[in-house]
Amino acid sequence: MTILEDNRWQIVAAGLIGAAGVGLAAAASHAGGEALLRPASTICLAHAPALVALSVAGERVRLAKLVAVGMLLGTVLFAGDLVARHFLGSGLFPMAAPTGGLTLIGSWLLLAAAAVMRRRGTSSRGTARVAKAAE
Numbered sequence: 001m002t003i004l005e006d007n008r009w010q011i012v013a014a015g016l017i018g019a020a021g022v023g024l025a026a027a028a029s030h031a032g033g034e035a036l037l038r039p040a041s042t043i044c045l046a047h048a049p050a051l052v053a054l055s056v057a058g059e060r061v062r063l064a065k066l067v068a069v070g071m072l073l074g075t076v077l078f079a080g081d082l083v084a085r086h087f088l089g090s091g092l093f094p095m096a097a098p099t100g101g102l103t104l105i106g107s108w109l110l111l112a113a114a115a116v117m118r119r120r121g122t123s124s125r126g127t128a129r130v131a132k133a134a135e
Contacts, residue, residue, distance in 0.1 A: 007054075007055035007056075007058050007065075008055075010051045010052070010054060010055035010058075010068050010072075011051075011052060011055055013051055013068075013072050014048040014049070014051035014052045014055070015048070017044045017047060017048040017051065017072075017075055018044065018045065018048035018049075020044050020079070021040075021041045021042075021043075021044030021045035021048060022041075022045070024037045024038075024040050024041035024044060024079070024083065025037075025038070025041040025045070028041055033086050036082040036083070036085055036086040037082065037083065037086055039082060040078070040079035040080075040082040040083050040086075041079075043075055043078050043079045043104070044075060044079050047071050047072075047074075047075045047104070050071055051068055051071060051072065054067055054068040054071070054111075055068070061111070061114050061115060062114045062117050063110060063111075063113075063114040063117075064111075064114070066110065067107050067110050067111045067114065070103050070104070070106060070107030070110065071104060071107045071108075073100070073103055074100045074101065074102075074103030074104035074106075074107055075100065075104065076100070077092070077096050077097065077099055077100025077103065078096075078097050078100030078101050078103075078104060079100070080092055080096070080100075081096035081097040081100065082097060084096075
């Protein structure tokens with residue numbers, strides 16, 4: 001089983017994004033990057049725990065991996081663009097931050113929709129349905 005076949009990639013991504021968030025918060029406080037680095041830090045620190053939660057809920061929440069990929073991509077685009085603008089003077093590419101932001105919004109909406117959809121063969125609590133005994 002590879003790292004992409006299970007949920008370890010989400011934990012790895014969460015750890016990296018969380019560490020980046022803390023580093024960006026420190027840089028915002030000490031390197032005068034309040035306008036761009038503080039929001040990048042906030043996005044990272046908000047979505048790292050969400051990725052951990054999605055890795056745990058993967059079996060119970062339909063589309064959890066798709067939501068996690070969206071959150072990872074959105075976080076990288078949004079925060080990465082803000083960081084690039086601060087340190088390099090230009091963004092990753094035109095509309096990178098808005099694309100990342102919209103991807104994050106879409107991921108959260110997909111998570112909400114997935115939570116109300118039942119996984120085939122599960123009850124509303126996500127546990128396997130027990131077949132009735134033959135009468």
